Amino acid sequence: MTMIIKKSNKSIQNSLNDMLLDLGEEVSITNSAYSQARAKLNYTAFKEYAEMASEMFYEDGEYERYKGFRLLAIDGSVITLPSSEDIAKEFNPMKVRCQIESFKKEVPQGRASVLFDVLNNMVIDASLTNKNKSEENKIVVYDERTLALKHLEYCTKDDLVIMDRGYHGYELFAHYASKANFLVRLPKSTFSKAKFLFDAHSQKRDVILEVNAPKNSKEALKREHLPTKMKVRFVQVILDNGTIEVLATNILDNTTLKTSDFKDLYSKRWGIETYYDLIKNRLNLENFTGLTALAVKQDFYATIFLTNYEAMLTYDLNEELEEKTQENKYVQKVNKAVSFNLIKHKVFDLLYNDEPLDEMLEKMEKLFLTNTIVIRPNRPSNPRLDKDAKKSTIATNSIHHLKRKKKNIGS
Numbered sequence: 001m002t003m004i005i006k007k008s009n010k011s012i013q014n015s016l017n018d019m020l021l022d023l024g025e026e027v028s029i030t031n032s033a034y035s036q037a038r039a040k041l042n043y044t045a046f047k048e049y050a051e052m053a054s055e056m057f058y059e060d061g062e063y064e065r066y067k068g069f070r071l072l073a074i075d076g077s078v079i080t081l082p083s084s085e086d087i088a089k090e091f092n093p094m095k096v097r098c099q100i101e102s103f104k105k106e107v108p109q110g111r112a113s114v115l116f117d118v119l120n121n122m123v124i125d126a127s128l129t130n131k132n133k134s135e136e137n138k139i140v141v142y143d144e145r146t147l148a149l150k151h152l153e154y155c156t157k158d159d160l161v162i163m164d165r166g167y168h169g170y171e172l173f174a175h176y177a178s179k180a181n182f183l184v185r186l187p188k189s190t191f192s193k194a195k196f197l198f199d200a201h202s203q204k205r206d207v208i209l210e211v212n213a214p215k216n217s218k219e220a221l222k223r224e225h226l227p228t229k230m231k232v233r234f235v236q237v238i239l240d241n242g243t244i245e246v247l248a249t250n251i252l253d254n255t256t257l258k259t260s261d262f263k264d265l266y267s268k269r270w271g272i273e274t275y276y277d278l279i280k281n282r283l284n285l286e287n288f289t290g291l292t293a294l295a296v297k298q299d300f301y302a303t304i305f306l307t308n309y310e311a312m313l314t315y316d317l318n319e320e321l322e323e324k325t326q327e328n329k330y331v332q333k334v335n336k337a338v339s340f341n342l343i344k345h346k347v348f349d350l351l352y353n354d355e356p357l358d359e360m361l362e363k364m365e366k367l368f369l370t371n372t373i374v375i376r377p378n379r380p381s382n383p384r385l386d387k388d389a390k391k392s393t394i395a396t397n398s399i400h401h402l403k404r405k406k407k408n409i410g411s
Contacts, residue, residue: 002347002348003034004038004046004289004298004299004302005046005302005305005306005344005347007283007284007287007289007299007302007303007344013030013031035290038290038294038295038298039292039294041298042294043294043297043298043300043301044301046298046301046302046304046305047126047301047304047305049301049305049309050123050126050301050304050305050308051125053122053305053308053309053312054122054123054124054308056312057120057122057308057311057312057315058122063117063119063120063315064119064120065119066119066160066265066268067256067257067261068158069158069159069160069181070117070119070158070159070160071117071118071119071159071160071162071268072115072116072117072118072124072155072159072160072161072162073115073116073118073161073162073163073268073269073271073272074113074114074115074116074148074151074161074162074163074167074272075113075114075116075163075164075269075272075273075276076111076112076113076114076144076147076166077111077112077114077276077280078109078110078111078112078131079109079110079111079112079128079285079286079300080107080108080109080286081107081108081109081110081286081288081296082108082288082290082291082296083106083107083108084108084291084292086291086292086293087108087291087292087293087296088106088108088137089137089139089293090130090139090293091108091109091110091130091131091132091139091293091296092108092109092130092131092132092133092134092137092139092141093106093107093108093109093132093134094106094107094108094109094131094132109131109132110128110129110130110131110296110300111128111129111130111131111142111144111147112126112127112128112276112300113126113127113129113142113144113147113148113150113151114126114272114275114276114304115151115154115155115161116271116272116275118162118268118269118270118271118272119268119271120311120315121271121275121307121311122308122311122312123275123304123307123308124151124154124155125150125151125154126300126301126304127147127150128296128297128300128301129141129142129147130142144166144167145166145167145169145171145172148163148167148172149172149175152175152176152179152180155176155179155180156179156180157179157180157181159180159181160180160181160182160183160251161176161180161181161182161183162182162183162184162265162266162268162269163182163183163184163185163269164184164185164269165184165185165186165187167184168184168185168186168187168190168191168248169190170211170212170213170214170217170230171213171217171220171221172184173230173232173248173250174213174221174226174227174230175224175226176250177230177250178226181249181250181251182248182249182250183247183248183249183251183262183265183266184247184248184249185245185246185247185266186234186246186247186248191209191211191232191234191248193209193211194207194209194234194246194248197234197235197236197244197246198236198244198246199244200238200242200244202236204236205235205236205259206233206234206235206236206254206259207233207234208231208232208233208234208252209231209232209234210229210230210231210232211229211230211231211232212228212229213227213228213229230250231250231252232248232249232250233248233249233250233251233252234246234247234248235247235248235249235259235262237262237263237266238263239263245266247262247266275307278307278336279303279304279307282336282337282340283303283306283307283340285299285300285303306340306343306344309343310336310339310340310343313339313343313361313364313365313368314334314339314368317334317365317368317369318333318334321333321334321369321372330374331374332372332373332374333372333373334368334369334372334373335368335371335372335373338367338368338370338371339368342364342367342368343364346360346364
């Protein structure tokens with residue numbers, strides 16, 4: 001289990017040898033023996049560890065909130081998987097087409113979906129499922145909205161769940177309104193009654209409208225005792241670059257959330273984007289350590305556990321560093337490069353060693369503080385491309401440049 005959590009870039013055999021040297025053991029373990037033992041370990045063990053870390057974090061009730069709400073976000077991401085027959089049985093590959101026959105290939109993919117606390121960096125629930133449809137292999141395919149409904153069992157009325165525009169729709173709104181609170185960015189094609197809010201000259205910016213369920217979903221909603229009509233609050237937000245966004249929520253009370261709150265509130269959804277960047281790039285999620293579907297799931301949930309454990313161990317330290325802002329010019333935070341490296345190095349001791357846990361954690365906390373990072377607010381950043389309006393600009397410029405370059409070379 002600790003080998004999977006540590007996920008070294010070294011070969012499996014070298015990693016095994018390093019672990020045995022650290023433990024002072026004179027026995028040897030072969031790569032084959034490790035693989036056979038790993039095949040007997042269910043991935044749900046890591047999933048349970050991740051959930052335990054989350055439950056421990058929230059049990060004392062001391063965590064960051066936004067106006068009394070636990071601020072959650074849902075988003076999905078495509079995960080590229082290793083190519084093997086075993087993985088293809090559970091994750092349909094995507095066919096990559098090319099005019100050159102020898103370049104055509106199939107790439108297995110999974111769909112990750114995460115329910116994430118953006119203020120406390122804690123994963124509440126996560127899943128990895130099949131993404132692609134296939135006529136040959138009838139594996140169930142889950143879309144993002146279906147997976148979002150599965151996350152709902154982990155939400156309460158004290159939660160405000162933020163979702164991007166891929167998660168719009170009456171059915172999803174009705175389900176979430178029954179158990180929690182939602183805030184969703186809308187595409188222009190949804191809820192015709194609210195389309196006027198996309199007009200920059202609209203006289204109204206914050207309205208409550210009654211919307212109806214689509215005819216084809218009314219019977220299903222009735223069977224689940226959900227309403228076929230509901231009131232939804234629609235809010236216009238104008239970004240600094242002039243882009244107009246329309247947000248939908250079931251929080252109708254203007255005193256709970258003011259119109260002026262929504263721009264800053266929705267921007268906090270960015271935390272889940274940075275989380276995917278963390279697990280894919282810093283923690284190398286897609287560098288899987290096995291060629292089976294079980295190994296893929298073990299690596300995925302081990303990574304989720306690792307991030308939850310790191311967030312739990314560093315939360316109090318980050319709070320202390322933030323309180324020292326008056327002593328320093330900028331807020332400081334624990335450096336994740338340091339914290340993750342240390343946790344991976346100590347993971348066996350944390351899970352199995354007889355040394356008192358308090359003493360071990362105290363030593364680790366001192367090391368966490370040896371190389372903190374400085375958070376400088378309002379630093380200029382490169383503007384993010386609007387995928388709808390500007391997605392072809394860079395590609396077009398590149399093509400024109402290559403055409404000119406090729407022409408000059410040939411002349």
